[in-house]
Structures are given as structure tokens and as C-alpha cells.
Amino acid sequence: MRFMVCLKPVPEPGTVKVDPKTHTLRRESATLILNPADRYALEAAVELKEKVGAEVTAVMMGPPNAIPLLKEAYACGADNIYLLSDRAFAGSDTLATSYVLSLAVQKLGPFDLIFCGKVSIDGETAQVGPELAAWLNWPSVIWVKDIRPAQNGFEVVRLTDEGEEELEVRPPALFTIEPEINDPRPPSIKRLLEMLTREVPTLTAEDLDADPSHLGLEGSPTRVLDVFTPTYEEKKEILEGPAEEVVEKLVSILKERGLI
């Protein structure tokens, strides 16, 4: 079996700067860390590989200074690592990003399963995983908290708003992984040392035969109009008067707002 894991470099909280013109994140200037949720996706793939025997390929779209993060993925059990990097990718929204990832699947595949983190800590959209599945025309299962090998594929438990759902999944399929699924391992020093002098293969837009109109800002229908810290006002209302009147008023307010 062959698994792919999608990894994202994200700015370490506190080091991020926003481009004043495009309102997108200036990733080159920030200290990059592996998106925390992606560590669970990688660990899930590696643990499943250890159970069923598979090859894990970790793919990351990002600037060249994200390479140490891919090396870390190798040290955490990925067998192959690839950076998808091109100036043309800059400013990509989730649609353009998932398009590039889908090209990587075609280039590096075939894969049986794709693992994505549940959500990234910078964009917080949780869209790339399901969008990638859509580009590939694959089924996707989000919020996966357990994966067990089964006869015709995998038994998967996923969280829902109401509780849990158990599904039988036949590959190919894409999972987005819940953090509660595992405890990600630390990197192996032996493998990190191996990576000290090793080059990480990089794929450009040309290598992926990408359609330029789908890339970067041009390929991104999302427009970030502004980035700001939301403020909200607490509205307090103090009801005064005799207890009976106050209770009556309170009940009518609650009814008015549909709360009782």
C-alpha cells in the first residue's frame, strides 16, 4: 500500500506578519513550524504503515525554508519527502493549494490513502483535505479518530457533531485526522542525522504540469479583504424592581429571544 500525507508549514504563533496589500500571510519572514494537526496525520499514516506494511510519502507545499520540516517528517517515519515549491504558488488559497496537491498525487501516485491534518492553525479553514478529495474525485472522511485494517479496506471511526460514526472505507480515500487519534512520536535522531546532508526533492509548477490559471492569487477565488482581531461588546442589562416584576420581565425577554 502507498499512503500520502499532506503537511503544511505554518508560522510559529507570534512570528507571523501579514502582507499589507494582499492580506495574505508572509510566510518567508516567519519562523515556520509543522502545522500541529498535521503531526497527528503523519503519525496516523506511520502507525498504520507499521500495522499493514506500506510506504508513506510526505508532501508539503511551501517555501524552501520549510525543508527542515520535511526532514522532520522523514525522521518521524515518512519514507519519501517532497517539497512543492514555486513562486507561482505564492498567495494560493485552499482551492489553488488543493489543486497543486492533486497534481502531486498524480505525479507521485498511485496512493491508496491520503492523510491530512484536521485544520491548520493559520488559515483555520479545514478545506484543503476535502477539496483535494474533490479534485481527485475520491471519497473523504473528515474528523477521523480511529483507523483499523479490515477485510476490504479499513474500519474508520469519525467524530460528528452528534457523536461518532463508524464507516467501512475502501481505498482510495482521503482522511482528515483528529488529534485524539494518537500521540505523535518525536523525530528519530538517527534519521535526522541522515538528513543533515541530504537534498530534499522539490517539484515546481512545471514539474507538476500545472495550469497557471489555477495557481497563486490568480487561481484563488478567495479574496482576503481585511485581517483584524475581532472585538465584541458585552451587553449587560440589569433588571431592577420588585422580584415578581423582574421575574416576569426576565421570562418575557427569554421568550422573546427563543431561549425558553
Added chain:
Amino acid sequence: MVIDYFLSPEQKLILEVTERIGKEYIAPYALKWDEEETCDPRPLKALALADLFGLFIPKEYGGLGFGTFENCLVIETLSKYCAGVATTFAASGLGAYPILIAGHKGQKEKYLPQIAVGKKLCAFALTEPQAGSDAAAIKTTARKEGDYYVLNGIKQWITNGGVADLYTVIALTDPKKGARGASAFIVEKGDPGFVIGKKEKKMGLRASTTTELFFSNCRIPKERLLGREGMGFIIAMKTLDLSRPGVGAQAVGLAQGALEVALNHARQRVQFGQPVYNFQAVSHTFAEMAMRIEAARALVYSAARFIDSGAKNISAASAMAKAFASDVAMWVTERAVQMMGGFGYMRDFPVEKMMRDAKCLQIYEGTNEIQRNVIARELPKFLKPLEIG
């Protein structure tokens, strides 16, 4: 760390990974483990997956092939987060050293690869109820019977007792000869007649386990003898020479942790309208703490590098690193509690734990009084009479 030691890229990498293990796998739970006296397997698993149990095991046996210095870097870093977890780690190294020092090829091939991947944890068993500082007074015996040795006796205060899979045990093969009749053996968990005794209730280092070990007609194959009969005491002393800078490193890390926690507090805690760090009595105490820590670190690193150079006369340097740094850690952690006042005394904050942990570093792997004996014994070898005038 005020002074840059110009670590190699490999050493920096080791440090980064260890730091991460400290932050992610130890720091959130250290106070809980101390409170509950738990030797949790999770940080040990993380250390194993990071290959750290193979740090100083030669590459040919599946290790990383580094030395005492790198071992000190790792122990120091772990100790900043929890000296108890660091003890479990370092004591496993202590138990592995005799195999490295005296094991023959077959023994190394059998045990070292498993130790390197963290599959087998080790322990070192020398101390007995009546043989602490006077280690030569051990009474445990190993009688040869055909292809076996039969061990009888009690070992006391053995770190990793019950947790470890492999025990290097010093026992008398020729009781008439005293220390010269001692030999070193590998005893495996589950060997017949080998029983783990009660778990000790300790003042500090409570995330590590300390027990008695009982040997009651414990039969082990004769192939478990390390080196030759009669070499046991030499192997034990060589082992301690190699491991003592590790205790020094533990002390440096522990003291550094206390400094960082207390400094952060002193800069935030406002009394008389300003952070208490602004008061000279407080800031000078911190300056003193930092100076002593840097001095201890410099000594530990120098001793470790001296050992890694292949030098022969390492006993004094090793003893100095251990005694000086652990005395510093005791002083620094006590001051850290004082600098944090009531907060320092509460178990909700880590410095009182650090102070309790520090005490043991002055006691185990040879009390600091014994270290001074070693240093005094060795001094004439290094110093020539200076004649002036």
C-alpha cells in the same frame, strides 16, 4: 546558557530533539509524576523513538556512537524539565556502561542493540544495606556451579529496580579476597531466584523508581560474567568514572531549570510597587545563581570532553564535575525557593520539587564526601611540588 560552547550541527540537533521531548513529553506531567511517584513509560518511549537510549552505544551495535559529552547534553536538558525522568534515563546508561567497558563481543552483540533502541532498560546494582560509601564491603556472593553462577544477597536503593530488564550486579566470587574477589554479572529480569523488593519512598526524584533487589539462589549462565572473575570492582569504578559527569550534568540542568522558573517569577512578582527583581538583594542572588551554574556547566563539559579524548586519569575530573555541580544545584534550588517566597514553597510550583530532587545528586553515585576522597587521592598524581625562591 550565557556562554556559547560552539556545538557541532549534530550536537545541536541532539539538543533540539531532547529539548522538544522535555517540552512536550515531560514538562506538562512532571509535577503529577512527582506527586504520584510514577515512573511513566511515555517519556521513556519518546526517548527510545528519538534513539536517545543509543546515544553512546557504538554504531556497530545500533547506537548513535556519541560520547560522554553528548550524554551530558541530553541529561542536562532532560533534568531542566524533570530530574526524575533524567534519573531513569541516566541510570539505564549507568547499567549499560559495564557491558560497554567489559563485555565481550558476544555479550555486546546480544545486549547492546536492544539497549540502543530502548527495548531493554538497564540498572546498576552495587550498593547493599551495609555497603554504601564503603562499596568494598559488599556481601552478595556468586558461587560457580558448573556452567552457572549462583547469586545470593541483597542490593539496596537500586535505581530502575523493577523497571529495568537488565541488571549489572557486582557480587563476590571469592569472598576471602574482599574487593579483589568481586565480579560483575548481567542478571535479567525473570531469572530464577531474582526478586524485585519494595519500592522506596523518596524525598525527590520521585518520577524514577528505586527498589531493593533480592538474589536467592539465583542461577545465571556463566556466560553472564562480565570480564573475568575478580574484575568486578574495577569495572564498577570505571563505570562510575564514566557516569559521574552525567550526575553533574543533571545538576546543571536542574539548577538551570530552577533559575529560569524563579527568574520569570521575580520579574513578574510586584511588591512595594515594582517587580521584586528590581531589588538588589534579589537580583544579586540571581547573578550569583547564574555564575555558579555557568561555572558548574563549564566544569562538567570540560570533564566530559576530557573523558571523550580517551584520557586515562579521569577519576578526579569526573568526581569534581559531580561534586561541584551537585553542590551548586543544591544551593541554587534552595535560593530559587527563597526567591519565590511562599510560591516557591508550594507544590503547585516546580522549585520545591527541584530542591528535593537536588539533594539526591549530592548523595547518589558516590556521596560528595566520597568524591572529595577520590579527588584528594588523585591530586598528587597531577600536582608537582612548586618551588619558589
